[in-house]
Structures are given as structure tokens and as C-alpha cells.
Amino acid sequence: MRVAILSDLLTEVLIPVASVVGIFFSLLQWYFVSKVKLSPERQTRGAHDHGKNGYSDRLIEEEEGINDHNVVVKCAEIQNAISEGATSFLLTEYKYVGIFMVVFAILIFLFLGSVEGFSTKSQPCTYSKDRTCKPALANAIFSTLSFLLGAVTSIVSGFLGMKIATYANARTTLEARKGVGKAFIAAFRSGAVMGFLLAANGLLVLYIAINIFKLYYGDDWEGLFEAITGYGLGGSSMALFGRVGGGIYTKAADVGADLVGKVERNIPEDDPRNPAVIADNVGDNVGDIAGMGSDLFGSYAESSCAALVVASISSFGTNHELTAMLYPLLISSMGIIVCLVTTLFATDFFEIKTVKEIEPALKRQLIISTALMTVGIAIVSFIALPSTFTIFNFGAQKAVKNWELFFCVAIGLWAGLVIGFVTEYYTSNAYSPVQDVADSCKTGAATNVIFGLALGYKSVIIPIFAIAVSIFVSFSFAAMYGIAVAALGMLSTIATGLAIDAYGPISDNAGGIAEMAGMSHSIRERTDALDAAGNTTAAIGKGFAIGSAALVSLALFGAFVSRAAISTVDVLTPKVFIGLIIGAMLPYWFSAMTMKSVGSAALKMVQEVRRQFNSIPGIMEGSAKPDYATCVKISTDASIKEMIPPGALVMLTPLVVGTFFGVETLSGVLAGSLVSGVQIAISASNTGGAWDNAKKYIEAGASDQARGLGPKGSDAHKAAVIGDTIGDPLKDTSGPSLNILIKLMAVESLVFAPFFATHGGLLFKIFWNGK
Numbered sequence: 001m002r003v004a005i006l007s008d009l010l011t012e013v014l015i016p017v018a019s020v021v022g023i024f025f026s027l028l029q030w031y032f033v034s035k036v037k038l039s040p041e042r043q044t045r046g047a048h049d050h051g052k053n054g055y056s057d058r059l060i061e062e063e064e065g066i067n068d069h070n071v072v073v074k075c076a077e078i079q080n081a082i083s084e085g086a087t088s089f090l091l092t093e094y095k096y097v098g099i100f101m102v103v104f105a106i107l108i109f110l111f112l113g114s115v116e117g118f119s120t121k122s123q124p125c126t127y128s129k130d131r132t133c134k135p136a137l138a139n140a141i142f143s144t145l146s147f148l149l150g151a152v153t154s155i156v157s158g159f160l161g162m163k164i165a166t167y168a169n170a171r172t173t174l175e176a177r178k179g180v181g182k183a184f185i186a187a188f189r190s191g192a193v194m195g196f197l198l199a200a201n202g203l204l205v206l207y208i209a210i211n212i213f214k215l216y217y218g219d220d221w222e223g224l225f226e227a228i229t230g231y232g233l234g235g236s237s238m239a240l241f242g243r244v245g246g247g248i249y250t251k252a253a254d255v256g257a258d259l260v261g262k263v264e265r266n267i268p269e270d271d272p273r274n275p276a277v278i279a280d281n282v283g284d285n286v287g288d289i290a291g292m293g294s295d296l297f298g299s300y301a302e303s304s305c306a307a308l309v310v311a312s313i314s315s316f317g318t319n320h321e322l323t324a325m326l327y328p329l330l331i332s333s334m335g336i337i338v339c340l341v342t343t344l345f346a347t348d349f350f351e352i353k354t355v356k357e358i359e360p361a362l363k364r365q366l367i368i369s370t371a372l373m374t375v376g377i378a379i380v381s382f383i384a385l386p387s388t389f390t391i392f393n394f395g396a397q398k399a400v401k402n403w404e405l406f407f408c409v410a411i412g413l414w415a416g417l418v419i420g421f422v423t424e425y426y427t428s429n430a431y432s433p434v435q436d437v438a439d440s441c442k443t444g445a446a447t448n449v450i451f452g453l454a455l456g457y458k459s460v461i462i463p464i465f466a467i468a469v470s471i472f473v474s475f476s477f478a479a480m481y482g483i484a485v486a487a488l489g490m491l492s493t494i495a496t497g498l499a500i501d502a503y504g505p506i507s508d509n510a511g512g513i514a515e516m517a518g519m520s521h522s523i524r525e526r527t528d529a530l531d532a533a534g535n536t537t538a539a540i541g542k543g544f545a546i547g548s549a550a551l552v553s554l555a556l557f558g559a560f561v562s563r564a565a566i567s568t569v570d571v572l573t574p575k576v577f578i579g580l581i582i583g584a585m586l587p588y589w590f591s592a593m594t595m596k597s598v599g600s601a602a603l604k605m606v607q608e609v610r611r612q613f614n615s616i617p618g619i620m621e622g623s624a625k626p627d628y629a630t631c632v633k634i635s636t637d638a639s640i641k642e643m644i645p646p647g648a649l650v651m652l653t654p655l656v657v658g659t660f661f662g663v664e665t666l667s668g669v670l671a672g673s674l675v676s677g678v679q680i681a682i683s684a685s686n687t688g689g690a691w692d693n694a695k696k697y698i699e700a701g702a703s704d705q706a707r708g709l710g711p712k713g714s715d716a717h718k719a720a721v722i723g724d725t726i727g728d729p730l731k732d733t734s735g736p737s738l739n740i741l742i743k744l745m746a747v748e749s750l751v752f753a754p755f756f757a758t759h760g761g762l763l764f765k766i767f768w769n770g771k
Contacts (some may be wrong), residue, residue, distance in 0.1 A: 005383040008322040011330065015079070015207050018333035022200030022221025022495065025340050029189045029196070029347075036171040036186060038076040054731025061719075072174065074517040078168035078278075082509065085282035085632045086162050089249060089639070094155055097241050101151050104237065104651070105144050108230065110142035111755040116752060125755075126563070127313045127392070134216070134223045136754065142227035143751060148299055148690060150234025153205050157204050157297045158242050158290035161194040165289045165502060167194075169281075169509035172352070173517070174525065176510065180526045181352040184361070187506045188499065195498030196336065198293055198527035202300050206231060219320060225312035226563070226754075227306075232305040232556075233751050236744040237297035239291070243593060243740055245643035246291035247733030249635045250500055251598045254728050256605025256631070262721050265613065270512035275618050275626035276605055279635045280436045281512045287732055288505040288538065292545075296498060296739055299548050300491050302747050303456055304328045306555035307484035309750070310329060313562075314397070314481065315390040323384050328488050330384050331409060335378040339495035342369040355529040359430070362500050362537050369493040370417045374410055378490065381406035385519070393479035394562060399542040404477040405485065412486030412551060415470040416544050419463045419507040423543035426459040427689035428536040430698035433459075438694040438709060456687030456730075460679050463543065467550050467678070480558030487551035490544065501541030503620050503654075511590050532696050539689035542736055547680045553672040553674050556746035560670070563753040564663040569671065575764070579657065580670020586653065586669070587677040590741055591684070593646045598729035601638030608634055632646070650741050654749045662761025666749055674742045681738035683763040688731020691723035 005013075091390050116123060116136035124134040136187055170188030176183035209231060210224070217224035242762035257276035259269050270277055305629075307328040311317055316324040344362055344530045345368055381402050391398035426433050433455050440451040491497075511527035559568060608631055618624030702705045709716040749756070 003386050004321065004323045006323050006631040007149065007521055011323040011326055011384070012628035013506070015205060015326065015329050015333050017262065018336050019200040019204035019207070019479050019541070020205075021340070021450060022196045022336040025440035026193045026196035028724060029192045033168050033171055033186055033189050033193070036175055037168055038072065038174070039299035040078065044578075046150065051057055053616045058153035060643050060644065068290060070115040071517055071519060075173055076169040078513050078516050079166065081628070082285065083163075083166035084282045085278060086166055086285040086290075089282065089286050089373070089636050090159055090162060091393045092636060092640060093241065093245050093643075097155070097238060097758070098555050099149065100241070100647075101238070103367060105148055107655075108147055108751065109140045111752055112143055113137050113292065113440055115758050121664055125220075127222060127316065129704060133220045138216070139223055139227050139754065142216070143547065146213075146228055147234040147751075149205065149209055150231035151238045152234075153201060154238035154294045157198045157201065157292040161283045161293035161502065162290040164190055164193045164197075165285050165506050165509070166565055170513050171515040172506055172510035172530075172597040173519070173523075176514065176523050176526045180355055180358070180529060181509060183272040183510065183526055183530055184352045185347055187503045187510065187534075190347050190506050191499035191502035192347075192495070192500045192686055194289070194496040196339070196648050198297055198331070198498055199300070200494040202297050203329060203336070207329060208617040216438055221312045221320065221325070225308045225317070225529070229747065229751050232298065232747045235294070235301035236740055236747060237259045237651065239294035239298040240740045240744055241643055242294040242739065243287075243291040243443040243737045244646050245639045246283070247594065247737060248298070248597050248642050249639035250287035251728045251733050252601030252605050252638055253279035253631065253635045255282045255598065255602035255725050256382055256437035257608050258721055258725050259602075259606055260609040260613065263718055264610075268515060269710070270515035270737045272459065272516040273622060273626065275609050275619075277512065279605075279631040281509050282632060283582075283635065284505040286507050287562040289502055291317070292501055292541065292736070295492055296491070297547055298550055299487075299545060299743065300332070300494055302556060302743055303484060303487040303491055303548065303552045304332070305747070306552060306559055306588065307481060307488060309559045310392055310481040310484055310555070313392045321386070323612065324386060324389065327380070327384050327405075328485060329487070330380050331377065331488055331492055334380050334621040335373060335492035336495055338376050339369055339373060339493055342493075342496050343499065355526070358427070358529060358533040359406050359536065362503070362533055363424070365496050366420055366540070370413055373492055375410045375494070378406055379414065381409070386489075391478050391481045392562065395567070398479050400478045407481070408478050408482035409485045409492070411470045411473050412489030416464040416485070416490035416547055418466045419539045419543045419547040420540040422462045422515075423540050423686060423689075424536055426686050427693055428691040429532070433567065434690050434693050434697060435705065437723070438720065439708060441694065441698065441716040441723070445719040445722040448691070448719050449726060452687050452691045452694070452723055452727065454725060456683035457689050457724055459686040462548060462681045463682055464679070467547055469552060470551065471633050480555055480562075483551055483558065487548050487555055490548040490551060493512055494606060494730045497541055500537045504531070504538040507531045507534040510590070528700065532700070535689065535693055535696065539731070542685040542731070543682070544723065545736065546678060546685065546739045549743045550678045553670070553743040553746040555735065555743060556671065556743065556750050557667070557670050557674065560746065560750040560753050563750060564667075564757045566663055569664070571668070573620040575662065575664040576668040579665035581660070583669035583674075584676040585673025586649070586673045587680050587738050587741060590646055590649055590738065593649065594734045594737055595639070595729045597642035598733050599645070600643060601635065604634050604638060605631060612734045622675060646737070651746055651748070654745050658749065658752060658756035658760045660761070660763045662764055663753070663756050664757065666760075670749060673745055677738045684730040684735035684738070686725030688735065691727035692729070692731065695720035695724040
């Protein structure tokens with residue numbers, strides 16, 4: 001058996017170096033964005049910067065209003081208002097989330113500490129009874145610490161993402177005066193700052209945590225990596241509140257602004273006369289940026305933790321092969337380097353000259369990163385793994401070769417690309433599905449809703465087959481470890497994925513700022529083109545998040561079943577079946593809660609916007625300024641209040657089921673929620689994305705078909721706006737939150753598995769004598 005070529009020392013150097021390179025690259029991108037000054041003086045000098053794409057002397061299109069000082073000042077004021085609103089909301093949200101974090105940390109300590117009665121004595125290892133491991137109390141303490149570490153990292157990831165987005169939005173607007181190419185680069189570089197900062201920070205913090213924990217655990221790798229699973233739990237629990245709270249905020253403002261502004265008052269999107277316009281733009285940053293950043297960080301943390309837990313009880317862990325053990329972190333390190341090279345293709349190697357080149361440039365990012373990453377995975381698999389090794393497979397050890405593990409990671413990576421392109425096909429207005437939805441608006445909102453729902457259901461088919469194939473192949477090769485690294489493969493290009501994802505809301509904000517600052521129609525057209533491409537890429541990002549969540553939660557489910565000492569999960573057993581059917585219901589209950597929350601908050605917003613239009617004279621004429629602050633307060637109050645019940649449902653379900661009904665019923669709940677949650681999440685996200693782009697297709701009027709349906713304000717356009725409004729909570733609140741539900745319940749069950757296995761199933765023990 002050939003040992004790994006890469007030495008342990010070199011592994012311990014390469015991982016932090018890759019993280020530092022990622023952080024340095026994100027700061028470099030931020031420096032380039034900061035060269036666009038939000039002050040009139042800078043704009044009068046002309047373009048003296050050198051380098052391609054937005055930093056060359058030759059401008060792509062004729063410069064417009066470069067010396068208009070008032071426009072620059074106005075953009076700066078609007079940006080400041082959006083930034084203040086987003087910061088205020090997140091700080092308020094984090095106060096409530098901080099209380100939850102402390103309470104849940106105490107629960108983790110009490111539950112896990114009580115497994116052995118808070119004993120400080122060493123105990124036989126769970127999987128190797130002939131060896132002694134650290135006491136259960138140590139597991140309780142270190143799981144609590146890793147939970148807090150994951151939670152804080154998740155919060156910081158979301159907050160930094162929001163700060164970067166609000167820093168860049170007005171700068172993208174100002175660059176749009178010089179041409180669509182320069183605006184694209186400003187938005188994309190800003191997205192890259194967030195992508196690389198989050199990917200590098202997540203990797204570095206996890207690596208440091210492992211090394212600090214190792215000082216206490218020593219050779220007890222089983223205990224060490226079991227405690228590390230708290231990192232994934234912390235990351236995802238914060239992401240849940242970020243996604244739900246941010247989603248309710250943004251959609252309450254969006255629905256209120258659209259229904260009264262566009263449909264009733266017939267004024268354009270992001271018109272400064274609309275009282276909800278600032279709240280709407282704040283929402284893009286707290287929901288689509290901060291929430292999405294925390295979400296993808298959570299997925300990354302959980303997939304890493306799932307792989308490390310299984311590896312620790314395989315030959316990597318039992319033989320203390322550090323390089324092979326840290327294979328998941330080496331994959332992530334390679335991902336940062338690959339994404340760095342890929343980003344240069346968008347910012348330096350190719351130049352965007354026309355609107356039509358925007359979407360292909362973003363798609364190129366996905367293809368290039370996937371192709372380069374495939375080579376990167378092959379290199380890491382060859383140098384970091386022994387030629388043959390064994391992987392834990394439900395009580396047995398399965399012999400695996402290094403090339404088989406390469407295929408597991410690669411199939412996850414390519415499945416992600418397939419899901420991304422299928423999502424694009426169903427949500428981009430360049431293809432027939434969205435065009436058919438737009439065409440259905442001719443006969444009113446009802447047919448638009450019917451066509452949109454049908455599109456969402458149909459869009460589930462190919463992604464589910466892609467997930468199913470990747471599960472089958474990766475499990476056949478390397479059991480549950482194969483599924484965990486397949487999920488990691490899908491997330492290995494997270495820096496590029498996040499850059500593309502964050503680009504959308506930044507472009508959306510840029511368009512809003514252009515409208516509010518009273519800039520010319522041609523500039524608004526450029527920002528709209530950036531936004532339309534961003535809408536599709538946001539849908540692609542959600543597809544990646546949902547696909548990876550399915551694989552991650554299955555890997556965590558396998559780790560939970562092993563840790564809870566369940567030999568088989570038999571669906572014919574009543575205990576399991578009742579869990580299965582209840583678990584399948586949970587995503588519907590959760591979706592109902594989040595959609596009702598958006599509806600309730602939107603109702604208050606609509607009433608307030610109507611009140612201002614009716615009671616403040618001069619708003620429609622532009623002579624009086626609306627009361628933006630009241631609308632921001634309505635969204636903030638509603639989202640903070642409404643995010644608690646859905647969050648409690650997800651966090652309490654595993655605790656209640658595991659404690660009172662036992663591990664078999666909990667395994668059924670996890671399987672049921674995974675199976676139904678993935679389907680609902682994909683269809684909800686794609687339905688909402690399709691309705692949004694059908695509306696934009698009519699507004700753009702780029703084809704004869706679209707011109708026949710328009711212009712803005714026509715009956716077909718009003719029907720499209722209603723469809724878009726219905727789709728808002730589906731694509732930005734319920735859909736994206738569901739992928740957190742399925743993986744969060746699985747990782748929480750894994751963390752609490754020692755307690756459930758020892759003390760769980762109280763009701764069955766009391767009333768049915770454990771039968």
C-alpha cells in the first residue's frame with residue numbers, strides 16, 4: 001500500500017497558506033472597487049487608471065454625466081441610507097440571535113455532559129472498545145465551544161458580506177455611466193471580495209479549531225472530530241435566522257413597494273416617490289447577501305464536519321494519518337486557488353463590451369471553475385491519499401482506492417454544474433420556459449400563476465436525478481464518506497459561486513440607486529441588464545445550495561445513524577414510519593409559517609405605503625419626500641418577531657423527537673424532511689425566479705414577443721408583476737430557508753446523538769417498555 005506523497009508538515013503549511021492567499025485576494029479586489037470614489041472631485045479627473053476591464057483609458061461606451069456633481073452626492077446619500085438601514089437591522093437581529101446562541105450553548109453542554117453523569121473519567125471509545133477516549137464531559141465542553149465558534153463565524157460572514165455589498169452598490173451605479181463593462185467589473189469584484197473572504201475564513205477558523213482541540217485530545221481523534229461537529233451546527237443555526245429574518249424583511253418591503261407603487265400607482269420600480277423604496281433596497285442586502293453568506297458558510301462547515309467525523313473512525317483516523325484525515329480541508333484549499341484563477345477570467349482576461357456578453361461571462365465562471373477544479377481534485381487525491389485505505393461503513397470497514405474517492409468528489413462537483421445549468425434554463429428569460437410564462441400573462445394573472453407553478457414542479461426532475469446519481473455512485477465507491485466529499489465537491493468552488501451570487505443583489509441595488517438619483521434612462525438600462533443576469537445567477541446559486549444541502553444532510557444522517565448505534569433504518573417499523581411521515585410534513589409547516597410571515601408583514605407595509613400616498617400631499621408630484629424610516633421600521637419589527645417561530649420549529653424538533661421518541665423515530669423524521677424538503681425548495685426557488693424574469697422580459701421588450709406584451713403598465717405587465725409578487729416569498733424566503741432546515745436538523749441530531757442514544761425515547765420506555 002503506497003502512503004500519501006504529501007507530508008503531514010507540508011499539509012499543515014498548505015491549508016493556512018491557501019486561506020491567507022484567499023483573504024489577500026479578497027482585499028485586493030476590495031482595493032480595486034475602492035478606487036471608484038463617492039466624491040465629485042475624483043470624477044472630474046477622467047479615467048487615468050490602467051489595466052483592462054474598467055481600468056483602461058479607452059471607455060467601452062460614451063461617458064455620461066461624468067462631471068455631474070449632484071448625481072455623485074445623491075448616490076452617496078442613498079448608499080449611506082441603505083447601509084445604515086442594513087446595519088441597524090442586522091445588529092438588532094444579532095441581539096436576539098445572541099440570546100438564542102447562549103441558551104442553546106448551555107443546552108448542548110447540559111445534554112452532552114449528562115450522557116455519563118458529568119463524569120471526568122476516561123471511557124471506552126464508541127467505535128473501538130479496546131481503546132480509551134476522553135470523558136463525555138470533555139465532548140460537552142468542546143462541542144459547546146465549537147458551536148459558539150461556528151455561530152460567530154457565520155454571523156461575521158453575513159455581516160461582512162452586507163458591508164461589502166453596501167459599499168459597492170453606489171460605486172457600481174457610478175461606473176455604469178462609463179459603460180456596462182465597467183459596472184459589471186465593479187459588481188463582480190465586490191462579489192469576489194465576499195466569496196473569497198467567506199471561503200478563506202471558514203477554512204482557516206476550522207483548521208485553527210482542529211489544531212487547538214488537538215492539544216487536549218491528543219490521539220483521541222474520534223472524540224476530537226465528534227466535538228468539531230458543533231462548528232457546523234453553529235454555522236447553520238445562525239444561517240437559519242439570517243435567511244428567515246432577512247427573507248421576511250426583504251420580501252415584506254418588496255411586495256409592499258410593488259403592489260402599491262407599480263400596480264396601483266403605476267410608477268417605476270425603485271422610484272424615489274415610493275415610501276418603501278429604501279426598505280426594499282436594504283432588504284436585498286440583509287436577505288440575499290447576509291442570509292445567503294451565512295447559508296453557504298453553514299453548508300461548507302457541515303460538509304467538512306460530516307467528512308471529518310466519518311474519516312476519524314476510518315483507517316485515516318485509527319492510523320492517525322493526518323494528511324489523509326485533512327483531505328476535505330485540502331480540497332477546500334485547492335478550491336480557493338482554482339477560484340482565484342477563475343476570477344481573473346472575468347476581471348482581467350476577457351472584456352465585457354455589450355449587454356449580451358454579461359450572462360455568458362458569468363456562466364463561463366461556472367464552467368472554468370468546474371473544469372479546473374476537476375484537475376485540482378485529481379492532484380489532491382493522488383498526493384494526499386494512500387493508494388488503498390478503509391472507510392467506515394455502518395459497523396464494517398470498506399476497502400477504497402484513492403481514484404474512487406476522486407470520482408466521489410468529482411461527481412458532486414459536476415452534479416452541481418448540471419443543477420446550475422438546469423436552474424438557469426428554467427429561470428432565465430433567454431429560454432422558452434420563462435418566455436412561455438411571460439406569454440401566459442396575456443390572459444391575466446391566473447394563467448401566469450398556473451404556468452409558473454407548473455414550471456417550478458417540472459424543474460425538479462433533472463436536479464433530483466443528478467443528486468440521485470451522485471448519491472448512488474459516491475456511496476458505491478466510498479460509503480457515507482463518499483457522499484460527504486461529494487457534497488464538499490459541489491461546494492469546492494464556493495468562492496466563485498458566492499461571487500456570482502452576491503453580484504446579483506449588488507447590481508439590483510445599483511439600479512435602484514440610479515433610479516432614485518434621477519440618472520438617465522440609458523444608465524438604468526445598463527443596471528437592469530446587470531440585474532437580469534444577476535437574477536438568473538442568484539437562482540443558480542440557490543440550486544447549488546439546495547443540491548449540496550441534500551448531500552450534506554444525507555452524509556450527516558449516515559453519521560448520526562452510526563453514532564446512535566442504529567443497525568438498520570427499517571421503514572416498516574411503526575417507530576420509523578411515523579417519523580418518516582411527520583418529517584415529510586415539516587417542510588410544508590415551515591413554508592406555511594415563513595410565507596404567512598411575509599404576507600402579514602407585507603400587509604402592514606401596503607397599508608403604510610397607501611397611507612403615505614393618500615395623506616402626504618406632493619409625493620406623486622415629487623415636491624414632498626416620503627417617510628422612508630417608518631417603512632424600514634415596519635420591515636425590521638416584523639422580521640425580528642416573525643423569524644422566531646420557524647426557527648424554534650427547526651431547532652426544537654430533533655430535541656423533542658430524540659428525547660421523547662428515540663433515535664429510530666428521529667431517523668425517520670430526518671429522512672422524511674430531506675426527501676420532501678429538497679423537492680419543495682427547488683420548485684419554490686425556480687417558480688419565483690421564473691416569475692421575476694418573466695416580468696423583466698416584458699419590461700425589457702428585447703424581442704417582438706416581449707414588445708407585444710408590453711410596455712410597462714400594460715395588462716400583461718400587471719399580471720406579470722402579480723406573479724412576481726407571489727414568487728417573492730417563494731424564491732427569497734421559503735425556498736432558500738428549506739435547505740437550511742434539512743441540513744440543520746441532521747447536524748443537530750448528530751451533535752446530540754450521544755444523549756439520544758443513552759437517554760432518548762422516554763415515552764416508549766415508560767409506556768411501551770422500549771418496544
